[in-house]
Amino acid sequence: MNDKLTTKEKTEIAIQSGLQLVPYIGGSLATAYFSTKQEKRFKRIESFYQELALEHSLLSINEHDEESLMALIERLNEQIEKESSEEKRMYFKNFFIQMLQTPTLESNYDERRMLLDSLATITVLEFKILLSFSDYEEQIQLFTKHIEPSLKVGATSRLETLGMLTAVFQSTTYAGQSPVEKYVYLSDFGKRFIDFCIK
Numbered sequence: 001m002n003d004k005l006t007t008k009e010k011t012e013i014a015i016q017s018g019l020q021l022v023p024y025i026g027g028s029l030a031t032a033y034f035s036t037k038q039e040k041r042f043k044r045i046e047s048f049y050q051e052l053a054l055e056h057s058l059l060s061i062n063e064h065d066e067e068s069l070m071a072l073i074e075r076l077n078e079q080i081e082k083e084s085s086e087e088k089r090m091y092f093k094n095f096f097i098q099m100l101q102t103p104t105l106e107s108n109y110d111e112r113r114m115l116l117d118s119l120a121t122i123t124v125l126e127f128k129i130l131l132s133f134s135d136y137e138e139q140i141q142l143f144t145k146h147i148e149p150s151l152k153v154g155a156t157s158r159l160e161t162l163g164m165l166t167a168v169f170q171s172t173t174y175a176g177q178s179p180v181e182k183y184v185y186l187s188d189f190g191k192r193f194i195d196f197c198i199k
Contacts, residue, residue: 011080043083044083045080048080051093057101058101059101063103065104065105067106068106068109068112069104071109072104072113072116074094075113076095080092088119091197094197095115095196098196115192115197118162125147126158126159126173127187129156130186130190132193133190134190135185160184163187163189164187164190165184165186166184166186167182168183170183
């Protein structure tokens with residue numbers, strides 16, 4: 001039996017010790033954090049799979065590369081455990097269904113992992129901004145209209161970095177001036193991401 005602590009276990013011990021150092025409420029805070037943390041994670045996974053018990057036309061396990069599929073499911077479970085947003089968990093559910101309705105193979109594993117990792121890192125706000133560049137624009141326009149402009153710029157830049165949005169710059173020369181305009185549009189990767197997480 002290996003009784004060495006993993007890096008994750010060492011980190012949790014450090015967090016627990018750190019929380020206990022907070023004056024007056026440290027002990028209670030550490031207890032509350034660690035006692036509810038595991039329970040919440042378990043409930044999220046349990047709820048996720050209960051909601052998936054609905055009927056979907058899914059492929060047989062034989063049509064997938066089992067190793068690739070299991071690796072993605074393991075990553076997905078880790079993300080669901082940590083995700084507090086119910087809306088994001090719904091997007092994870094859509095991803096999971098899409099993954100099971102089309103063959104998950106060694107050849108598409110990297111792309112599906114990128115889609116999953118991107119979904120795990122973006123916020124609901126960024127997701128809605130991404131949708132505002134898609135066919136869902138009308139449904140989401142009301143939401144994005146009230147977003148602070150600097151937040152919208154920051155979210156758009158992050159989505160560009162993830163490869164979901166593409167920017168092109170155009171200049172038009174008139175009367176001795178050449179102002180540069182930036183046009184942002186949905187990339188092919190962004191379209192696949194939306195298809196995997198929305199439809």
